[in-house]
Amino acid sequence: MFGLVLVFLVLASCDEDKRHQTMAFFFDGVPPLPGKVSEFGPLDSNEPGGGGRLATGGWYVHEPLKDCTQCHTSRRRARFSREVQLVAEAPQLCFQCHAEYATLAGWIHGPVTTGECLFCHEPHKTRTPFLLTSAVPDLCHQCHDPEALGLIPNHAETSYAQCLDCHAGHTGVTRYLLQPAFLESEAGHAYRLQADRQQYERALQTARNSLAEGQGISAMLRTAADHLENGRLWEARATLEVIAEGETVTADECQSITAIVQQVSALLETETPPESAGAELSAALAAVEEQRSARQRTLAGLYYQSIQAYRAGRLAEARAGFAELSRSEDLLEPIRQTVQRYLAEIDRTLNQTQNEGPLQPEP
Ligand code: HEC
Ligand code: HEC
Ligand code: HEC
Ligand code: HEC
Ligand code: HEC
Incomplete structure (x- = not known):
């Protein structure tokens, strides 16, 4: 055999x-x-x-x-x-004894995701540390063009060839698989500051686009709550700032949202925010959203009741309903205009009735 x-x-x-x-x-x-x-x-x-x-x-x-x-x-x-x-074939073979990197949280290096362990590692023995198939940076240059890499500001350093000083081979908690030691360095701080600003500006743009495309404030509040829940603090802050500028946001809501923005900003300044902080703020925001939804359901109810009253000829009742609606801060502009038209219509009819006796049908 x-x-x-x-x-x-x-x-x-x-x-x-x-x-x-x-x-x-x-x-x-x-x-x-x-x-x-x-x-x-x-x-x-x-x-x-x-x-x-x-x-x-x-x-x-x-x-x-x-x-x-x-x-x-x-x-x-x-x-x-x-x-x-x-x-077993790699990567399953390797996972029999090593953690399954691709399932870890955070950012994962492309070839690790696809299980190309043997592109970078020899299974038996090597002359290079970590059983690497060739030494760093040659290993990295097999897939990353040195010329293109040279254009990145942080790569101008003379220590650039020591890729692993700044990048991890498999996974990272930030984009670009940056090493904690690098993020703590002066260059790392400068990099983070700039990256944060860019992230914030992108998030502002996204939120402004959503608002311009007619996404409702409630939906945006839910998006912001989701960002908070998942620790995306810059996105949460940008979304909330854009919401606060929204036309239909009431003074009360604006106040609650601004208070939350301040807490988010404080968290962003904290080196290691407590894990529960995002969830707590998210809950506070959810409460704002619930109140808003409840108020809107009430308004919607009043709107349909008023229209029904109008159709049934109960003009005084309809007028009271529309008048209350028109005083509300958070009507969308098209609805507000419709409400105004109903009010004008009712007033005209009521005047005619007073001046000319019985109700006349519209011409
Ligand atoms: C792009 C190249 C690359 C690929 C692909 C890769 N590794 Fe690595 N691996 C490295 C580098 C570089 C190091 C050493 C530096 C470090 O730990 O980040 C390393 C370190 C290791 C170590 C020792 C340190 C540790 O993290 O435990 C093990 C074990 C390992 N790799 C296993 C694997 C397995 C299993 C796979 C496939 C799922 C894999 N590697 C895919 C580049 C790679
Ligand atoms: C940790 C797992 C592991 C162990 C232990 C191991 N091998 Fe391998 N071996 C592999 C893998 C994976 C390949 C396939 C390499 C490839 O496809 O590039 C391989 C390939 C080979 C090959 C084919 C030639 C080559 O390099 O591609 C020979 C021969 C071999 N192994 C012999 C041995 C011998 C002899 C031992 C014990 C002294 C041994 N191996 C121990 C994983 C292992
Ligand atoms: C039978 C168990 C087993 C299998 C299968 C296995 N390894 Fe390992 N590997 C080990 C042990 C044990 C160590 C030593 C761990 C230590 O030093 O902490 C190790 C260490 C390593 C290291 C680290 C070397 C260093 O310098 O610290 C790398 C890289 C590595 N393995 C890659 C692989 C890859 C890639 C595969 C799949 C082809 C694989 N291993 C499959 C058991 C295994
Ligand atoms: C087998 C090919 C391969 C090798 C070898 C390799 N990489 Fe990569 N690397 C990739 C791929 C594919 C991506 C994902 C490209 C993307 O998302 O734009 C990537 C992405 C990256 C990124 C993150 C880019 C981002 O947008 O977040 C960094 C940093 C990186 N590699 C560094 C290294 C370093 C350092 C080495 C050497 C230790 C190395 N790579 C070796 C293929 C490779
Ligand atoms: C001094 C720290 C440092 C060293 C050393 C370093 N990098 Fe980077 N690298 C960074 C930073 C920071 C970024 C994030 C991009 C930026 O600056 O905006 C980055 C980005 C990258 C990217 C992503 C490029 C892109 O635009 O998608 C790749 C790939 C990469 N590095 C590979 C390497 C390789 C390969 C080496 C070694 C030859 C290396 N790096 C050495 C700090 C470093």
Whole structure:
């Protein structure tokens, strides 16, 4: 059984190099190819591991290399397609022992999301730290054009080649996978300040567009509450500032919203805002929105009642309803105009009735 698999393995490896490695996998004591250091060194399962840390002879060794069977199997697969059999393909293979980066919160590096572990890491051992397939920055330059990168202000530093001083390989809590140490530095502070301003200005523009496109204040309040709930403080602040400028916002609402904006601004100044702060402000905002919705439902009810009264000829009742509506601060302009037309219409009819006796139908 084992012999059969071996035959397949050897036949399937056309290239001299691969065949040699395959043989080295199954036979102990195959000497290195002339002029080449063996890829695996002594294939002794007692070889001291190093957790990837520098082991003997300048090699970084992947700890499980002690036992090839943790990753390889000699069992034949239905479709025989590669020289070596893996117990699972990467990235699933790697996730058997390492955290599944792609499921962590935050920003995730493109090739990590797609599970390209082996583009950046060797599974066995390397001369580079972290088992990287080539040293930084060469590794990064395989996918990121150095010329384009050179245009970024922070890359003008002489230390630019030390990509990992500023960027993480897998995930980050900010965009661009920026390292906490960089964000704490002077350059990092300057970068954050500028990035925050840009984020705020984009959010202002988005909120202004929503308002201009006719999105209601209630819907925008809900959007702002959602931003707060999810810690998007700049977006929340910008949205609230735009809402406060809204025509149909009442003086009371404006006051509540301004108070919340002040608290959001204070949070933005805080180095590490308490986790619950966003949720509390979001709840306060939800209360403002609920009051507004309740008032609007009342207004809508009054509006339809008044129209019905008008149709039924109960003009005094209709007039009282429309008059109350016209005094309300938060009618949208088209509705306000309709209400005014009804009022004018009723007044004209009532005057005619007084002057000319019975109600006349409109011409
Ligand atoms: C942590 C998992 C892991 C361990 C442990 C491991 N390998 Fe591998 N090995 C791999 C992966 C993944 C590949 C496929 C590499 C690729 O596709 O580029 C591979 C490929 C190979 C290859 C094919 C040649 C090559 O480099 O692509 C040989 C031969 C091999 N391994 C031998 C061994 C031997 C011998 C051991 C034990 C000393 C061992 N491996 C231990 C994961 C492992
Ligand atoms: C774009 C290249 C790249 C890809 C793709 C990549 N890594 Fe890494 N990995 C790095 C770099 C760079 C480091 C060292 C610096 C660091 O920790 O950010 C590293 C460090 C590690 C470490 C040691 C430190 C730690 O975070 O535990 C492990 C384990 C690891 N990678 C596993 C993986 C696995 C599993 C995958 C596939 C899901 C993967 N890597 C994909 C570049 C990469
Ligand atoms: C059988 C378990 C196992 C599997 C499978 C496995 N690893 Fe590891 N890996 C380890 C252990 C154990 C360490 C050492 C952890 C330590 O030092 O804290 C390690 C360390 C690493 C490191 C860090 C090296 C350093 O310098 O700190 C990298 C990178 C890495 N593994 C990548 C991978 C990739 C990529 C795969 C999939 C191809 C993989 N591992 C599959 C067990 C595994
Ligand atoms: C296998 C190809 C590959 C390698 C190697 C690679 N990257 Fe990336 N990187 C990508 C892809 C794809 C994206 C996502 C592009 C995008 O979203 O615009 C990305 C995005 C990034 C980003 C974030 C850009 C953003 O818009 O948030 C940074 C920072 C970055 N890479 C740094 C590095 C560094 C540092 C290295 C070397 C350790 C590296 N990359 C190696 C493919 C790669
Ligand atoms: C001094 C810190 C620093 C170093 C070192 C550094 N970067 Fe950056 N990098 C940044 C910052 C900050 C950004 C955010 C963009 C900006 O400045 O507006 C960034 C952005 C990027 C982006 C995203 C570009 C885009 O517009 O989508 C990539 C990719 C990137 N860096 C890769 C690299 C690579 C590769 C290296 C190493 C050769 C490297 N960086 C070294 C700080 C650094």
